[in-house]
Structure formats: C-alpha cells, structure tokens
Amino acid sequence: MIFSELYSAYYNTVAEIISRLLEGKASEKELAAIVSEKAFGESALTILPALKSGRWQLLRRDMTPVIEHTPTMPLTLLQKRWLKAVSLDPRIKLFGAEFPPLEGIEPLFYPDDYRVYDKYADGDDYEDEAYIGRFRFLLAAIREKTPVKINVTNKNGKNVYAQCIPVRLEYSEKDDKFRLITSGCRFLPVVNLAKIKSCAKYNGERQIRASYVVPRYETITLEITNERNALERVMLHFAHFEKRAERLDSKHYSVTVKYEHGDETEMLVRVLSFGPMVKVVAPERFRELIKERLLRQMACGLE
Amino acid sequence: MSAYNELIKNFERIRAYMREFYVFGFKSREDYDKKSARSYDDERRRMESFFGEHMSFLRTPEGKTVFISIDSRTSRHNPFYNAWKAKSFTDGDITLHFIIFDILHSEEIKLTLSEIMDCINEKYLSEFENPQMFDESTVRKKLKEYCALGIINAEKQGRKVFYLRAQSPDVSGLCEVLDFYSEVAPCGVIGSFLLDKCRREGESFAFKHHYMTGAIDSGVIAALFEAMRGECAVTAINHSRKKREPEEIRIVPLRIFISAQNGRQHLLAYVPGQDRIKSFRIDYLSEVKPAGSTPRFRELREHLDEMQKNMWGVNTGTGKLSKKKLEHVEFTVRAEPGEEHIVRRLMREKRVGEVEKTGEFTYRFSADVLDSQELTPWIRSFVCRITEIKFSNRAVENRFKSDLEKMYRIYGIEKGAEK
Numbered sequence: 001m002i003f004s005e006l007y008s009a010y011y012n013t014v015a016e017i018i019s020r021l022l023e024g025k026a027s028e029k030e031l032a033a034i035v036s037e038k039a040f041g042e043s044a045l046t047i048l049p050a051l052k053s054g055r056w057q058l059l060r061r062d063m064t065p066v067i068e069h070t071p072t073m074p075l076t077l078l079q080k081r082w083l084k085a086v087s088l089d090p091r092i093k094l095f096g097a098e099f100p101p102l103e104g105i106e107p108l109f110y111p112d113d114y115r116v117y118d119k120y121a122d123g124d125d126y127e128d129e130a131y132i133g134r135f136r137f138l139l140a141a142i143r144e145k146t147p148v149k150i151n152v153t154n155k156n157g158k159n160v161y162a163q164c165i166p167v168r169l170e171y172s173e174k175d176d177k178f179r180l181i182t183s184g185c186r187f188l189p190v191v192n193l194a195k196i197k198s199c200a201k202y203n204g205e206r207q208i209r210a211s212y213v214v215p216r217y218e219t220i221t222l223e224i225t226n227e228r229n230a231l232e233r234v235m236l237h238f239a240h241f242e243k244r245a246e247r248l249d250s251k252h253y254s255v256t257v258k259y260e261h262g263d264e265t266e267m268l269v270r271v272l273s274f275g276p277m278v279k280v281v282a283p284e285r286f287r288e289l290i291k292e293r294l295l296r297q298m299a300c301g302l303e
Numbered sequence: 304m305s306a307y308n309e310l311i312k313n314f315e316r317i318r319a320y321m322r323e324f325y326v327f328g329f330k331s332r333e334d335y336d337k338k339s340a341r342s343y344d345d346e347r348r349r350m351e352s353f354f355g356e357h358m359s360f361l362r363t364p365e366g367k368t369v370f371i372s373i374d375s376r377t378s379r380h381n382p383f384y385n386a387w388k389a390k391s392f393t394d395g396d397i398t399l400h401f402i403i404f405d406i407l408h409s410e411e412i413k414l415t416l417s418e419i420m421d422c423i424n425e426k427y428l429s430e431f432e433n434p435q436m437f438d439e440s441t442v443r444k445k446l447k448e449y450c451a452l453g454i455i456n457a458e459k460q461g462r463k464v465f466y467l468r469a470q471s472p473d474v475s476g477l478c479e480v481l482d483f484y485s486e487v488a489p490c491g492v493i494g495s496f497l498l499d500k501c502r503r504e505g506e507s508f509a510f511k512h513h514y515m516t517g518a519i520d521s522g523v524i525a526a527l528f529e530a531m532r533g534e535c536a537v538t539a540i541n542h543s544r545k546k547r548e549p550e551e552i553r554i555v556p557l558r559i560f561i562s563a564q565n566g567r568q569h570l571l572a573y574v575p576g577q578d579r580i581k582s583f584r585i586d587y588l589s590e591v592k593p594a595g596s597t598p599r600f601r602e603l604r605e606h607l608d609e610m611q612k613n614m615w616g617v618n619t620g621t622g623k624l625s626k627k628k629l630e631h632v633e634f635t636v637r638a639e640p641g642e643e644h645i646v647r648r649l650m651r652e653k654r655v656g657e658v659e660k661t662g663e664f665t666y667r668f669s670a671d672v673l674d675s676q677e678l679t680p681w682i683r684s685f686v687c688r689i690t691e692i693k694f695s696n697r698a699v700e701n702r703f704k705s706d707l708e709k710m711y712r713i714y715g716i717e718k719g720a721e722k
C-alpha cells in the first residue's frame with residue numbers, strides 16, 4: 001500500500017528531530033527549521049506541540065528523547081519491489097550503480113508491464129559503451145562541479161570544442177534523450193548528450209565562471225472550444241507548463257501557457273495538432289505563424 | 304464536526320481535487336459547492352500546505368479561482384508526491400512506531416510480544432505522567448501489520464513467536480538512481496520515499512516534457528501491476544465521462560500505456576463480458592481490488608502484443624477479440640531541399656506503418672490501424688505540406704478535411720488567399 005503513514009513527512013520529520021536531539025541539545029528554532037524543511041506549510045502547528053505536550057510520547061518534558069537510538073526503519077517490501085523493478089530498466093546501465101541484493105523479491109512490475117507508446121524512435125542508445133562512459137563522466141562532473149572540455153558535432157556537422165561547467169542532465173521521455181545543461185559557455189547552454197563525441201576534465205588555464213544562460217520565455221493565449229472533449233485534452237496536453245485558465249462561457253475557455261522561446265516550433269506543431277478546437281488569440285506574431293502554415297497548406301491543393 | 308487536520312485519511316478525495324486544481328484550474332469555489340463548501344475549503348487549505356508557491360489564484364468575473372501551476376522543467380521533484388506523504392495516523396500509531404523500532408534497534412534482537420509489551424510499559428511510557436495505554440492486542444496488531452509490510456519478521460520457535468527487525472538493503476549509494484527514477488519510472492513516488500532516506504537532495508537531473516499528473520494515480524497503477532504480476536482479474540470503479548454514474552467493472556488488466564506527449568495514462572484490459580480488449584483512462588479508475596486469478600492472462604497479453612502492431616495510440620477499434628477490422632490511412636507530405644528534418648520527423652514520430660519516397664520532394668506515410676481517428680492530431684502537425692490524404696474510414700477523412708476548412712475560417716483565410 002503506497003498511502004501509508006510509514007512514508008509520511010511527519011514520521012520522517014519526527015525521526016529527524018529525535019536524531020538531532022540524540023546528537024546533542026537542539027534549540028527550538030533549529031527543531032522548527034527541521035519541521036519547515038521536511039514537512040508541510042502548516043505542520044509546525046502540529047508536530048512540535050504534539051511532541052512537547054506528550055501527545056506523542058517520544059520526548060520528555062526537558063525535550064530529551066525517550067528513544068535511545070537514531071530512528072531507522074527497514075525498507076518495506078513495496079520499496080524493495082519497486083527497486084527490483086527499476087533494476088530491470090534498460091537505462092539503469094547508465095548509472096553503473098551497485099544494487100543491494102534483492103534475491104527472492106518479485107519486482108513490482110517488469111518492463112513488459114507498461115509501454116510508453118508515443119516516445120520518438122530515435123532515442124539515445126543506452127547500450128553504447130562510449131555513451132555510457134560519457135554519461136557517467138558528466139554525472140560525476142556535475143556532482144563534483146568540475147569544469148569539463150567537450151567536443152561536439154554542431155548542426156552543420158562541424159566539430160566544436162567548448163569548456164563549461166556541467167550543471168544538470170535533462171531527460172525528455174518524449175524524445176528519449178538526455179541533454180547536458182551547461183554553465184559558463186554562452187554558445188552551448190544545452191547540448192544533446194548523443195552529440196558529444198568526447199569529454200574530459202578541463203585542466204586549462206582559463207577560469208570558467210559559472211554563468212547560466214537564463215532561458216527566454218514566451219506566453220501564448222489559446223481559446224479552446226470544448227467539442228470532442230477538447231478542453232480536457234488540451235489542458236492535460238499542456239499540463240507540464242506554467243499556465244492559467246479561465247472559463248469564457250459554457251463552451252469556450254481561455255488558457256495562457258508559458259514556454260521557452262527555443263521550443264516555439266514544437267509549440268506551433270502542438271497547437272496545430274488540435275485543429276479547429278484551439279485558436280491562438282495572442283500574441284499576434286504566433287497567430288501569423290499559424291496563418292502562414294495554413295496558407296501554405298491551402299496552396300498544397302488538398303481536395 | 305471534527306477540526307481541520309493537515310493530514311489525509313482518504314486519498315481519493317484529494318486526488319480528485321488535485322486533478323481539478325492542476326489540470327483545469329478555472330473553477331471557482333461555487334463550482335465545487337455542490338457537495339460541501341467546507342470540504343472545498345479544507346482540501347484547498349491542504350493543497351496550499353503541500354504545494355506552497357505552486358498555488359496561484361486569479362480573480363475572474365465568476366469569482367476567485369485557485370489553481371496549481373508548475374513548470375515541470377524547473378521543478379526538480381514532483382510536488383504531487385507530498386500528498387502521498389500526508390497520511391493521517393493516531394497518536395498511538397506514531398508513539399508505538401518509534402518505540403517498537405527503538406526496542407528492535409538491531410537485527411540481532413529477537414523478542415516475544417510479552418517482552419516487547421514489558422519494555423514499552425517499563426522503559427518508555429513509565430517516563431510520562433499520563434502514559435498512553437497500549438493493550439497486547441493493539442501491539443500484536445501493529446506487529447502483524449509491520450510483518451505484512453516486510454519491516455518486521457516473525458520467527459516461530461516452538462510455541463513462542465519472536466519478533467525482529469527485517470534485514471534492510473543499504474540504498475545510500477543509489478541517490479542518483481533514485482533521483483532519476485523517482486521522476487521517470489511508474490509509481491515513482493516509491494522512489495521518492497526511498498530518496499527521503501538518502502538525506503541528500505539530488506540536483507543532477509532535470510526533466511523536459513514531464514507530466515507530473517500521473518503521480519496522483521500511483522495507487523491505482525500499483526494495484527494494477529499487482530494484479531498483472533498475480534495474473535488476476537480486478538474489479539474497479541470507472542468514472543468514465545461517457546457514463547452519467549460511476550460503474551463497477553470487472554476486467555483483466557494486461558498492460559499500462561503511458562503517453563509521453565499528452566499526459567494521459569491508460570490501462571489496456573480484457574473485458575470478459577464483451578470479449579474485447581479495451582482501454583480505460585487510469586485517472587478515471589478507483590478502488591481497484593483483486594477478483595481472482597485468470598488462466599487466460601498470458602494468452603490475452605499475447606493477443607494484445609499482436610494488436611499493438613496496428614495500434615497508433617490506445618484505441619483498439621470496435622468488434623470482439625476475434626473480429627478486429629483494420630482501417631487504412633495514408634498521407635503524403637512535401638519536403639523541399641533543406642527540409643530533411645521533415646523526413647526525419649516522419650521516421651522518428653511514426654509508431655507503426657511505413658514511410659516511402661514517392662517523388663523528388665514527396666514522402667508518403669501509410670499504415671493499417673485499428674482506429675485511424677487517433678492519427679489525425681499527428682497528421683495535423685504536418686499542416687502546410689500535406690499534398691494527399693486517404694482514409695479507408697471516409698467519416699474520418701471527411702472530418703479531417705472539414706476541420707481544415709474550419710481552421711481557415713477561424714484565422715480569416717479565404718479561398719484563393721494562398722495565391
């Protein structure tokens with residue numbers, strides 16, 4: 001059962017409070033900080049008062065724990081089964097992680113129990129040893145904040161060298177690809193991992209200053225005509241963006257979506273896929289992009 | 304009337320509210336008032352607690368609307384997992400939990416129920432002026448519950464039963480694995496529970512095109528996986544939008560279909576009463592319960608494997624299992640020199656079917672599928688270069704063309720404007 005108090009933020013918070021108190025005296029402010037960090041917005045109203053009042057009989061009046069050992073809980077069967085399932089995923093090779101022994105544990109699911117049916121077919125090759133090597137090297141560099149030198153094939157097919165600080169690996173399930181997000185290299189803020197031909201620790205003299213290229217955001221306002229369940233389909237489709245929606249009347253809705261400028265073509269294609277159920281209201285520039293495509297379609301002479 | 308509690312007893316209610324607030328987000332308090340205004344206020348307050356900065360509101364002529372808005376690309380971890388970590392419990396539950404694991408603090412300690420009882424009363428609760436009273440049946444029940452969850456083992460020696468802490472694998476070396484899979488694997492919330500043990504927030508990964516909504520259906524998905532592993536049928540409540548009232552269904556779950564493009568998750572299941580394999584929206588399902596094993600599971604899954612060769616999405620068309628009809632669909636696009644990316648798009652985005660070069664600058668996609676209607680959103684994404692289109696299902700073709708005409712009208716494009 002997933003929904004259990006054993007996994008709850010409250011249990012984790014109390015475990016952390018007891019651990020801290022066993023290490024030595026902690027001030028009330030420090031304990032409140034633990035609650036604020038590990039639990040929810042209003043948890044402060046419950047956790048410390050319950051411990052202090054003896055409603056939860058775990059701390060004495062002087063705030064020393066009756067518990068003698070740092071609280072730990074073994075993994076539940078559900079956690080072990082999920083771990084076993086993850087150990088069977090094809091992407092796990094990327095990590096080279098040593099899994100603890102899980103003999104006799106039935107996986108919660110096998111790869112054949114589910115299917116991501118609409119991911120693109122040209123995803124990264126997770127069997128490629130060279131790719132795996134670069135993935136592990138860059139992940140370690142991210143962890144250790146080490147500057148690296150990378151050799152990339154650019155979109156014109158040319159070799160490009162760049163020095164940067166690797167910040168994050170961004171994964172897209174739809175593309176089934178990893179991208180490296182960098183800092184300190186303005187001309188290569190993001191690069192597909194599969195396009196990196198080689199990478200090594202940067203030992204050069206130039207000091208690479210961390211400077212993250214802040215993405216440029218755009219907004220688009222769409223009007224949805226709720227036919228053929230379009231409202232739900234559109235809202236779910238764009239659910240992963242920051243957005244806000246309004247009802248205009250019983251059949252029409254307005255939704256404003258914030259997206260990265262670099263994804264504009266993808267956004268255009270996504271809007272077009274909804275056909276007449278979705279109309280671009282603003283900005284005018286985006287409307288013109290749609291109109292231009294429709295005019296070109298009209299010229300295709302489709303009967 | 305009980306006082307407000309930040310924690311949740313029943314996940315189903317907040318599951319429905321979270322979906323409304325996140326996916327739609329345009330409803331005002333009055334829209335929810337049908338059942339209980341207090342319930343709305345309580346759930347909204349809980350979500351403010353769980354989602355913090357992700358909660359927003361908007362004043363509209365209809366009133367104030369509250370919604371959840373998250374850019375999943377900048378959010379390192381799925382905030383919906385918070386709701387799964389908010390299960391309510393009693394004062395006795397939490398007290399007993401920490402005391403039991405303190406008594407059984409190492410794997411070598413084995414104690415009987417009465418020894419555990421003595422320890423609880425003499426060593427721990429005696430410190431308090433008004434100690435909580437735990438009777439033997441409460442502690443036995445708790446130990447039994449923990450045995451079922453795999454965190455305590457019970458060992459029988461003669462007539463005595465000894466309880467000991469279960470052996471636990473060390474996951475401290477798996478933080479990056481958990482960091483990644485807690486976001487991408489089904490039931491990733493379980494990975495998030497494990498990550499909570501790592502004491503280190505991973506920051507190595509980010510996620511694009513990341514649909515977080517599925518997290519709220521993790522309980523249903525876990526129950527469906529459980530049924531598949533046991534080759535079982537299940538009963539469930541289906542809140543399909545096509546039916547006025549929720550209905551109980553009995554089905555054989557065969558596979559979960561997850562979309563990376565539209566945020567929906569479906570169950571493909573066999574419906575014995577109709578002799579059909581059908582898709583069910585997972586967010587419409589609740590109360591999944593095992594309903595006996597079925598000897599046909601493997602045969603039915605093989606049937607689904609065969610059907611998948613002609614499925615674009617999740618629809619399996621009409622007709623019974625043995626009488627599936629295929630629909631043909633083909634369309635041609637123009638890709639001029641310098642537009643090779645269009646050909647690459649066709650190749651990587653097609654899920655079934657073939658792409659062939661039919662002219663100097665034209666390429667044709669063709670496929671036989673169980674439901675050709677499912678391809679229309681994808682075909683529309685090539686608008687501006689479609690030169691031919693044919694569906695064996697004429698109704699789908701006519702609708703595609705009339706939709707295109709509507710789009711011209713919506714944007715004020717008149718016939719002849721292209722010249």
